[in-house]
Amino acid sequence: MHTPTRTAVLILAATLSLPAFSAELPKSAVLQFSGSYGIPATMTFNRSGSSYKIVSTVKVPLYRIRFESGGTVSGNSLKPRYYKEIRNGKLYASAKFSGGKVSYGKAGEEKTQAVSGTTMDLFTLAWQLAANDARLPAGLRVTNGKKIYPIAGMSKTGSAQYKFSGGTTPVDRYVVHRGNDVITYAFASKINHIPAQISFTDDYTKTYNLKLTGVKINGKAVKP
Structure with missing residues (x-):
C-alpha cells in the first residue's frame, strides 16, 4: 500500500508524463482553415531565436492572397x-x-504616422492574444497595411465546443472592436490557445471567415 506522500509523487509523475499544451508560443505551427464558401487557407507560425514570422495564404477565385508579418519575440x-x-x-x-x-x-502610396503604444496586424494580434490569456497590449492599434485603426476594446462573447478533425475541443470567443467594425477570434483553450477561428471584414469590402480544420504544432499533428 502506498503512503500518501508516495501516492502524491506517483500522481505527479503520471501527470507530467501526459501530453499537455500551454499558452507558450510554439516553435512552429501549421493551421489549416476553411474560408468562406469552403475556400482553403493556411497559416504558418515560425519562431527562431528572438524572431518570428507568420504567413497566411488564402486562395480566392481568380487570385491568391498572401499575408506576411514578422518581427521579434x-x-x-x-x-x-x-x-x-x-x-x-x-x-x-x-x-x-x-x-x-x-x-x-x-x-x-506610402505614408508615415507617429504612434504611441503598440501597432499590430490582425494575424500577429491573434498569436499575441493566444500567448497572453487574451489580454490586449496597451494602447493597441491594428493595421491592414492600408490604414491604421484604433482599438476601442475587446470583450469575451462566450465559450463553446468547436468541431474539427473528427472531434471537439473547447474554445473561448472574443470580439475586438476596430473602428466601426469588429474582428472575431476563437481560441482553442486546450491546444496552445491557437486561433481556431478568425473573422474580419477588410475595409468594409471583403469578409474573411477562417475556420480551423487541421493543425500541426512543432511538426506533430494535433487532434481534439
Missing part, C-alpha cells in the same frame, strides 16, 4: 517589424514599424 510578447499583403505575387499593401512610427499604405 521577447518572452510571449510579439513586436512586429513589418507586414505585407501580396496579391498574385505583387505587393498590394504593407506596413513597417520602427521607432514609434509606422510607414504604411498601398504600393506606391
Whole structure:
C-alpha cells in the first residue's frame, strides 16, 4: 500500500508524463482553415531565436492572397517589424514599424504616422492574444497595411465546443472592436490557445471567415 506522500509523487509523475499544451508560443505551427464558401487557407507560425514570422495564404477565385508579418519575440510578447499583403505575387499593401512610427499604405502610396503604444496586424494580434490569456497590449492599434485603426476594446462573447478533425475541443470567443467594425477570434483553450477561428471584414469590402480544420504544432499533428 502506498503512503500518501508516495501516492502524491506517483500522481505527479503520471501527470507530467501526459501530453499537455500551454499558452507558450510554439516553435512552429501549421493551421489549416476553411474560408468562406469552403475556400482553403493556411497559416504558418515560425519562431527562431528572438524572431518570428507568420504567413497566411488564402486562395480566392481568380487570385491568391498572401499575408506576411514578422518581427521579434521577447518572452510571449510579439513586436512586429513589418507586414505585407501580396496579391498574385505583387505587393498590394504593407506596413513597417520602427521607432514609434509606422510607414504604411498601398504600393506606391506610402505614408508615415507617429504612434504611441503598440501597432499590430490582425494575424500577429491573434498569436499575441493566444500567448497572453487574451489580454490586449496597451494602447493597441491594428493595421491592414492600408490604414491604421484604433482599438476601442475587446470583450469575451462566450465559450463553446468547436468541431474539427473528427472531434471537439473547447474554445473561448472574443470580439475586438476596430473602428466601426469588429474582428472575431476563437481560441482553442486546450491546444496552445491557437486561433481556431478568425473573422474580419477588410475595409468594409471583403469578409474573411477562417475556420480551423487541421493543425500541426512543432511538426506533430494535433487532434481534439
